[in-house]
Amino acid sequence: MTTDTITREIPAFAREPETTRKLCIICSKGTLDMTYPGLVLANSALGEGVEVDMFFTFWGLDIVTKRRMGKLKTTPVGNTAMHMPQLLGVIPGMASLASTMMRKQIAGLGIPDVPEFLDTVVAAGARLWACKMSYDMMKLEEGDLYGGVLGVISAADFIEMSEGAQIIFV
Amino acid sequence: MSTATISGREVRVDEEGFMVDPTEWSETLAADLANRVDIAELTPAHWTVIRFLRADFDQMGETATLRRVSTSTGIGTKELFDLFPKKPAKKMAFVAGLPKPKGCV
Numbered sequence: 001m002t003t004d005t006i007t008r009e010i011p012a013f014a015r016e017p018e019t020t021r022k023l024c025i026i027c028s029k030g031t032l033d034m035t036y037p038g039l040v041l042a043n044s045a046l047g048e049g050v051e052v053d054m055f056f057t058f059w060g061l062d063i064v065t066k067r068r069m070g071k072l073k074t075t076p077v078g079n080t081a082m083h084m085p086q087l088l089g090v091i092p093g094m095a096s097l098a099s100t101m102m103r104k105q106i107a108g109l110g111i112p113d114v115p116e117f118l119d120t121v122v123a124a125g126a127r128l129w130a131c132k133m134s135y136d137m138m139k140l141e142e143g144d145l146y147g148g149v150l151g152v153i154s155a156a157d158f159i160e161m162s163e164g165a166q167i168i169f170v
Numbered sequence: 171m172s173t174a175t176i177s178g179r180e181v182r183v184d185e186e187g188f189m190v191d192p193t194e195w196s197e198t199l200a201a202d203l204a205n206r207v208d209i210a211e212l213t214p215a216h217w218t219v220i221r222f223l224r225a226d227f228d229q230m231g232e233t234a235t236l237r238r239v240s241t242s243t244g245i246g247t248k249e250l251f252d253l254f255p256k257k258p259a260k261k262m263a264f265v266a267g268l269p270k271p272k273g274c275v
Contacts, residue, residue: 009174009187009206010207011186011187011188011206011207012186012187013186013257013260013264013270014207014208014257014260014261040274043274043275047236047258047259047260048257048260049255049257110235110237110238110275111237111274111275112237112275119247120240120247123246123247123248123251124247124248124251125251
């Protein structure tokens, strides 16, 4: 056993890094299951003092679209990872059932629903951005987007902003 | 595992500096621990969090995640980041003499 006699020693996790780490997360999917990887990683990164920018593009825009964000769904169709015969997946109501089951499992672990999770990551300092191309394609207007979105930006803007950052594509 | 001297007392810590035995902690140690993670002063809000963490650890056998702290104490995420800047979950566990939380959210 060694004895640390310096009474003011800073533990390793609390030492200031030379540069602040930056993470950019691109959310391109709008299914319930594919929403959580981005949000959980963002939340964990923020909790480690990492700066986080999230870029919502294509179906990922649904995550920050007010009328859709509370109703994201998942489906076993085409998703063999859900271990269900594909023909069963197309039965009417299956997508809703799968989505309800997934929501319950997520809530059972104490993980918030999408709107609350967005509030949490924004409160923790995440910056949220909507993709201009997708925004135009889906004919959205400013009022359609979740209040925490800072702006609608282009791909070039995103490339500039992500300089020096690690990028995760979901 | 090694020991650290906190407020003149020797306590056991793991490789990351977190206390390994919650019973070795006392409220007088908290101020010194807080200084080590750059928190100059423990306000009543800090104490609400610390006391919740200790009580919850006794009950649940594991350190609460940031979200659990927020929903249970009513202190919002933003304020928790203000109280324990940059790495709130780790800092609050450290100051409370508890292991770092394992949960994801």
